[in-house]
Amino acid sequence: MAHDTPVVTRSAEQQKYYRANTKAYMQRQVTNFAIMIFLTLIAFAAVMADFSKNLILPLILLLAGIQVVLQLYAFMHMEEKDAHEIGVVTMFMWTGAFFAFMMFLAFVTVIWW
Amino acid sequence: MDTLKKYTPETWPAHAEQVTLEGKNKFVGFWLFLACEIVLFASLFATYLALKNKGPAGMEFSTQELYELPLAFAMTMILLTSSLTSVYAMYHMKNYNFKGVQLWMGITVLLGFSFLCLEIYEFNHYVSLGFTFGSSAFASAFYTLVGTHGFHVTVGLVWITALILRNAKRGLNLYNAPKYFVASLYWHFIDVVWVFIFTVVYLMGVVG
Numbered sequence: 001m002a003h004d005t006p007v008v009t010r011s012a013e014q015q016k017y018y019r020a021n022t023k024a025y026m027q028r029q030v031t032n033f034a035i036m037i038f039l040t041l042i043a044f045a046a047v048m049a050d051f052s053k054n055l056i057l058p059l060i061l062l063l064a065g066i067q068v069v070l071q072l073y074a075f076m077h078m079e080e081k082d083a084h085e086i087g088v089v090t091m092f093m094w095t096g097a098f099f100a101f102m103m104f105l106a107f108v109t110v111i112w113w
Numbered sequence: 114m115d116t117l118k119k120y121t122p123e124t125w126p127a128h129a130e131q132v133t134l135e136g137k138n139k140f141v142g143f144w145l146f147l148a149c150e151i152v153l154f155a156s157l158f159a160t161y162l163a164l165k166n167k168g169p170a171g172m173e174f175s176t177q178e179l180y181e182l183p184l185a186f187a188m189t190m191i192l193l194t195s196s197l198t199s200v201y202a203m204y205h206m207k208n209y210n211f212k213g214v215q216l217w218m219g220i221t222v223l224l225g226f227s228f229l230c231l232e233i234y235e236f237n238h239y240v241s242l243g244f245t246f247g248s249s250a251f252a253s254a255f256y257t258l259v260g261t262h263g264f265h266v267t268v269g270l271v272w273i274t275a276l277i278l279r280n281a282k283r284g285l286n287l288y289n290a291p292k293y294f295v296a297s298l299y300w301h302f303i304d305v306v307w308v309f310i311f312t313v314v315y316l317m318g319v320v321g
Contacts, residue, residue: 005132008124015122026200037193040193043316047182053320056316060312064313071196071308083128084137085137085140085141088141089145096148096149096150099152100151100152100154100158103152103155103156107162107163108163111163111164
């Protein structure tokens with residue numbers, strides 16, 4: 001558990017800058033959240049409005065895709081390039097996504113009743 | 114330096130969750146776990162899609178007749194909001210505001226709990242209609258997929274509640290910062306899975 005970390009003290013100016021940064025960060029996240037809510041509303045509205053199936057299916061799947069990317073990259077910070085071993089993390093997540101797609105493909109094309 | 118050392122807002126590191134070796138390991142290890150969770154849920158989603166509206170018995174229940182969009186919509190909004198509240202907790206963690214972290218994590222737990230209550234109500238309602246786990250291949254696939262997600266929510270609730278209680282008197286330090294961070298990652302992941310559930314199960318189910 002013992003692990004040496006240098007303690008860096010921010011000056012009053014630096015602290016002010018730091019707080020401004022975290023505040024801007026939170027405002028960005030609230031914007032991301034508003035976008036997610038908006039995408040969800042469109043998806044539900046499209047289904048309620050009873051458009052043609054060929055229009056709704058690609059639309060709601062696309063909206064879900066955008067929303068998941070927002071969650072992963074904005075809320076979960078996969079965009080932070082200096083995070084610890086983020087390359088390994090990204091590779092694992094994309095491999096997981098690849099397996100997910102293959103499984104989906106296999107199950108809907110091979111299994112029939 | 115020991116990890117229980119007290120900090121001030123001026124000395125608190127910007128990425129407190131990744132300062133210690135333990136924090137770094139937790140960060141990577143937890144992401145690897147989440148990647149495996151993708152595969153778990155992918156298999157359940159694929160099974161559901163393959164067996165959706167398939168019998169051999171219980172054919173009187175179909176996705177179009179069973180699902181109610183208002184309930185799914187309410188659950189979606191609650192879980193999405195709980196994802197934002199855990200971001201608020203992480204924001205307060207960056208500013209070394211422990212009370213803020215505890216408060217917003219607490220709100221996240223409350224929202225998660227109301228989500229779980231709605232899901233229990235939903236399952237209970239379906240069972241009272243006669244749509245049980247053994248009714249059809251579709252029923253089993255549905256309950257397994259949505260139930261596994263519900264189980265993850267339950268685990269998350271117990272986990273975050275334990276974190277809040279366990280650290281109540283401890284304050285924020287480099288020992289528990291990674292714990293809170295990883296719990297919030299888990300909570301976002303639950304939301305990621307739910308995005309696909311409300312799209313693939315409920316919306317696509319109503320469309321047919």
